[in-house]
Amino acid sequence: MKDILTELEQRRETARLGGGQARIEAQHGRGKLTARERIDLLLDEGSFEEFDMFVAHRCTDFGMEKQRPAGDGVVTGWGTINGRLVYVFSQDFTVFGGSLSETHAQKICKIQDMAVQNGAPVIGINDSGGARIQEGVASLAGYAEVFQRNIEASGVIPQISVIMGPCAGGAVYSPAMTDFIFMVKETSYMFVTGPDVVKTVTNEVVTAEELGGASTHTRKSSVADAAFENDVEALAEVRRLVDFLPANNREKPPVRPFFDAPDRLEMSLDTLVPANPNTPYDMKELIHKTADEGDFYEIQEDFAKNIITGFIRLEGRTVGVVANQPMVLAGCLDIDSSRKAARFVRFCDAFEIPLLTLVDVPGFLPGTSQEYGGVIKHGAKLLFAYGEATVPMVTVITRKAYGGAYDVMASKHLRSDFNYAWPTAEVAVMGAKGATEIIHRKDLGDAEKIAQHTADYEDRFANPFVAAERGFIDEVIMPHSTRKRVARAFASLRNKKVQMPWKKHDNIPL
């Protein structure tokens, strides 16, 4: 009996070593942790329960039958993050370069199925050279099985991908369909075709880092939601994100104890909006001063900075924030910012996360590049996302809410529940100067008259009261009371229920 127990321990020891000590050291030498070390950092200490530790591949071509390491290049199982259940898979680069075989894929699929059945997030740690070439089409089939499960799980459980090494070719499409992608600076990259193929086909010379490194995907492509300095920081930040997310789409977002009075006043917000309407200010200050403990988890911080998206807590409960950023492009909407915000709004709506929208938007960015790029349909994504959202929604207009962009930014007309405005708000069809030049076109030659018309327009429309008279603004609030008012509004909406007409699914303008 004792021998049998010992043999189990020995088998476990061997499996835990993955590709062996030399390859573990090589992994460390690249500044990367091993699959198991990463799980140690991701999950609560001692909470990991492994599945399929002894699974081995079935390939017999190219001499593969001689090498059948236990686990087959991926570590799978479940554990807890701050006591909450999550499922995890972590590709082991020390075993066949983390390449995906049929059995490797089966292990991932098992975790995905369990996660959907039991309503808990899946976190995938990607560090893989790609398909297991020796297995050919069986490997491709494995990818597709994973993809199909990603799709089915989408909107049911949160799916998070952490790219901690190579992720190339077909492998990119599993992370692509998850809710969040995080990368590690300098040690991870993602692309559909690598630098060698790029050079052969297009003659472009580009490094892997330039083509698909963390900087590229957080700043240019928007494929990744954030990038971190190293594995340790990345996994700590994934834990932090999971603390904000509900386990599945049938559960409310988590609540945790908080140390910040919901009725805290911030007198300094009364001077946040500068006297000159053309002077920018940092909308993040409002977010930080509204949030519990100033804690803000930003999503896509480095992309389309003219809009800010991320999570805060109010009274310990998760709230998604979408905010125009006057510091960048005057906070206007454009293709990138619309896409970024639309995806965020839809994530929040899918997972019952209430939405706070902070508005200072002068309109849509004009220009051929925008029109040729399809700003009509991309802008419509954000409009569509807000219009279909049924979660509690609170909107605060701090300054400009002009034109169509006013409609888009969670206006009353899109069934936002509370629409507040600061006294500095200007809800109007456009800025005073532009409006005057259209309405009083005949006076265009007379600078004095135009100035008078502009001043008249400002007096009449550059304020929140015209909109408030019509009930489009529910109330004009003092800036310093924003946290208190917004927190109370969300508190009153905790039992909000909205029925949408039955449909197979909508047809959002993709």
Added chain:
Amino acid sequence: MFDKILIANRGEIACRVIKTARKMGIGTVAIYSDADAQALHVQMADEAIHIGPPPANQSYIVIEKVMEAIKASGVQAVHPGYGFLSENSKFAEALAAEGVAFVGPPVGAIEKMGDKITSKKIAQEAGVSTVPGYMGLIEDADEAVKISNEIGYPVMIKASAGGGGKGMRIAWNDDEAREGFQSSKNEAASSFGDDRIFIEKFVTQPRHIEIQVLCDSHGNGIYLGERECSIQRRNQKVVEEAPSPFLDEATRKAMGEQAVALAQAVDYASAGTVEFIVDGDKNFYFLEMNTRLQVEHPVTELITGVDLVEQMIRVANGEKLSIAQSDVTLTGWAIENRLYAEDPYRGFLPSIGRLTRYRPPMEVAAGPMQDAGTWHGDAPVGTTAVRNDTGVYEGGEISMYYDPMIAKLCTWGPDRATAIEAMRVALDSFEVEGIGHNLPFVAAVMDHPKFVSGDMTTAFIEEEYPDGFQGVDLGDDALRRIAAATAAMHRVAEIRRARVSGRMDNHERKVGSDWDVTLQGQSFNVVTSADREGTTVTFADGEALRVTGDWTPGDQLAEMSVGDAPLVMKVGKISGGFRIRSRGADVRVHVRTPRQAELARLMPEKVGPDTSKMLLCPMPGLVVNLAVTEGDEVQEGQALCTIEAMKMENILRAEKKGTVTKINAATGDSLAVDDVIMEFE
């Protein structure tokens, strides 16, 4: 007594004067420029009158505009504060013509003392010892160089109308004399509207010690002890104290009596300051007389109990001094630190912007002012005093148009050591965010052995921080105290995280008690043992520190007690730990479980991009001059370009020899921080 006075100033000094006026039952009128419409002094005053656009030379120092406000408000007196029109005799004359009292000395005294050349002559005639120098006006840079050679380097080049370090340069050679003359002249013209320059011998190993005098218009004059202002940067005072740790009673008396004699020689009537340079043998030389309230007057108030602003107003009202020299006693010790919107990590260059957070330490009344009933405000009473004279508030704006000083933090204690310790805690409690500021630097000075021993000269900052200020490296003891506090704090934060809803019942996360705390390149293994009152943190070598405090996650200020001594820290969030600012240090602290720490040690150190071959713009400002062109070879220390910010011309110099390969900026460009001005190879 006057019913209503106008304060022809802004910022902290306007607020300071309003406080005393209010205490005396006098109505107050503020004036403000466009940039100050929301300023604190405007909010505090009973009335406020707009006087023009932001630049001081279009508002605060335009006599006609200030006079209009005075007439419109119907005030009987005007307090000029310091700077601006405070030493402008034309302004005093205009007031006299209007029959409005000037809360300051008579026109004659301003004229005689305001001009540094005349004042020196009068001082010499009054038997006051003076520094050798050239008393005439200097026409051009060549003459400046010639005179400098006659006096012998080093020399000090000064604006005749100057003060507060503006328009002042020290030159050690002909090149510097030439350059210093020109920039002094420019600064003098833009700051004071008077570009006259003079040159004098620069006394080495000097201390700057000044005497506060107070005279009435009935021929009475007293001195209220001295202030030591040796800690200066570019001749701008940073730390002041009263009394001086250097003077003995005999020297104090001699200086005081000479100061009063000088004041009376010009029929002085108000508060004034006679500045001396004192050498290592306690020889003192007259430097100049400031015919106004001095920035650092609070330290004198704190050790004498005399409200100088009140006395100035009473003298202006024609009253006789109620204090005789024999009534003046110096009790305890007061320290002042000036909080500047200047980034110490970027060569103290001005920083402007919105004060997203501004929370000074709580004021506490104690000492002579409390005893004499002259403390303004309703601070609770304690054993050491904390006084913060400020002109800003959270959410306010530090604009580029005015002096970058935003507050004067003072402490008083029964002795110097106590006053310094109170200052350390007060600085640690002072929260300022949104702009760069010198809090870390003055905190470092408060712990500097030379300052602590009182052994400093006006060269203190240059000598002790020759390469600028790079922050403080904490000693082992301080590191351990921070490590203990953050371990206890981290544990609290982790326990809170583990209490999130939706946990698997009976399988909750158990937060452990073994931690690895890494800061400033050192790691400590500690074990936390918490009870209802606090946490005992035990180090691997057996040392145990008791940590208590009411910090909760998210608090940006942690007022803790560690090992029975206070530890106040500014707390920021970083991934897996805290950013801690305390005692001038700014450290990233990671608190990890042993397993996390083991894995974290496998992570490579990352190095930032190499900016050593670029000239980065150190502050937001305007390019006023480019001294080189592409292809030029530059020597170490050579001037490359001049950036103007906050009315100061900052010359950026080459850090090493090289060739300019690319210039990305042009004269007239507005640059942001870290914009690349030029590149080298």
